[in-house]
Amino acid sequence: MEQIEKLIQRKALELGYEKCGIIPVHLLEGYKEKLNERVQKVAESEAFYKGKQHLAHFEKEFPWAKSVVVLTVPQTQYKVPEAVGGHIAKSYLFDSRVDEQTKEHQHSLSLEAYMKELGLRVSTERKYGIVGLRWAAMQAGLGIIRRNNFFYSESGSWVRLEAFLTDRDMELIEKPRFTPCPKNCDRCIKACPTSSLCDAYTMNPLRCVSFLTTFSGRDLPQEPLAADFGEWIYGCDICQEVCPMNHGKWTGSEEFPGLTELAPSLTVETIMKMDEEFYRQKVQPKFFYLTPDELWKWQVNALNYMNNNYQEHFEQIILEACGSSFEKVREMAVAICKSHEIHVEKELASYE
Incomplete structure (x- = not known):
């Protein structure tokens, strides 16, 4: 047998x-x-x-x-939908x-x-x-x-x-045949935007973009590292993307169930307009690191993207966010308005 x-x-x-x-x-x-x-x-x-x-x-x-x-x-x-590629980790x-x-x-x-x-x-x-x-x-x-x-x-x-x-004594171990990382390769360390990768095989998770945009980051408006998140909204792939051992590995030949339909709802603009019911029903079950009551965090992350990659057409979205029902969203939006001198202080005063 x-x-x-x-x-x-x-x-x-x-x-x-x-x-x-x-x-x-x-x-x-x-x-x-x-x-x-x-x-x-x-x-x-x-x-x-x-x-x-x-x-x-x-x-x-x-x-x-x-x-x-x-x-x-x-x-x-x-396949990575264009709308979310480089913004949400794979x-x-x-x-x-x-x-x-x-x-x-x-x-x-x-x-x-x-x-x-x-x-x-x-x-x-x-x-x-x-x-x-x-x-x-x-x-x-x-x-x-x-x-x-x-x-x-x-x-x-x-x-x-x-x-x-x-509960059974079993063993089936493969003999791995993997080339180790070259000792002088530090591409991932140099590429890490927040210096979370502080040495080979070592990291400070409290500085990681993925950690700060998912599990943690409860006070992103006051987070000094937020300016280094670049275009990331949820997670980060940079240290994997620059790794030579990943080159040519992604084939992107199949559709992931439901993702093509959901992706347009995960742009920074649509995140800011998202209602809590849609979030709880469609988004939170998939991205479960954030709870059913944390739509506000997605919106803070989206605002942080707008701050880091500011374009004029973001202005109205940011101004509307100043009146959000979520305190941290309001706080982030007002800070961005002041930073980019959006409208005048008189108009901002009505949101504060």
């Missing part, structure tokens, strides 16, 4: 996963050291990495876990973790069901991962972590990682 590891791998590949590996849980122990190393290198990131500690101590919640099935899901086959545009319309999400459900049919006890966490995903994938031999901190498979860095804990 075929080994259970091979059965799982074969099923995963049939479903469309790029790669599948399986590691015993003891190979995850090094993740704790990596978290501590990050804090030692960037002390101010301690609170951020404290939020990741549960991934290093998963055994407290899952004492029965004996192995981890790790998988890679490429995103490079999808990993968020093609996120299938909670999007039931996508084949990737359905494949994940199917693989979980298949493993249970094999008699395994299985658990996963699709949004944020049940273990340290990049570390687990590297331990399984599925790829390599490069100097920009991203995990790379043959598809480059635009791959989503997925993991399932199981």
Whole structure:
């Protein structure tokens, strides 16, 4: 009879996963050291990495876990709509973790069901991962972590990682054949607009554009780094785009379910006009890092784009935002008016 590891791998590949590996849980122990190393290198990131500690101590919640099935899901086959290209990071545009319309999400459900049919006890966490995903994938031999901190498979860095804990002793590890980053390559570090990448394999997450436009950035009007966000509204791809190891990886041959229809609603102009019901129904479920009550943050991000890339036709939108029902939107809009001398102080006074 075929080994259970091979059965799982074969099923995963049939479903469309790029790669599948399986590691015993003891190979995850090094993740704790990596978290501590990050804090030692960037002390101010301690609170951020404290939020990741549960991934290093998963055994407290899952004492029965004996192995981890790790998988890679490429995103490079999808087309980037022109309206959002360079403004919303690709990993968020093609996120299938909670999007039931996508084949990737359905494949994940199917693989979980298949493993249970094999008699395994299985658990996963699709949004944020049940273990340290990049570390687990590297331990399984599925790829390599490069100097920009991203995990790379043959598809480059635009791959989503997925993991399932199981209650069976299993092991299926590949022998990776990846060329490491040249020691003298610092393109990603030099290109990072906010110097979040402060050294190879090191970053300050509190300075990252992706972090500041999604999880954090609760006070973007007062954020000194906001001026360095360039054209990014939600997330950032710069350190991946400049990486030579990503060159030629994006094929963009397929449509992502629903994205072509949604993309026109994600320009800076339409974000500023978006109503809360549309946001809750159409946008928030896809970009779930922001809550159903955080349309205001999208609008602050859009205003920040307008400030960084100012054009005269933005003027009326910015003035209207001065009367927004959201405090932070008003605060950002008024600051932009003063910065770009939009209208006169008399007119601004009516908004303050």
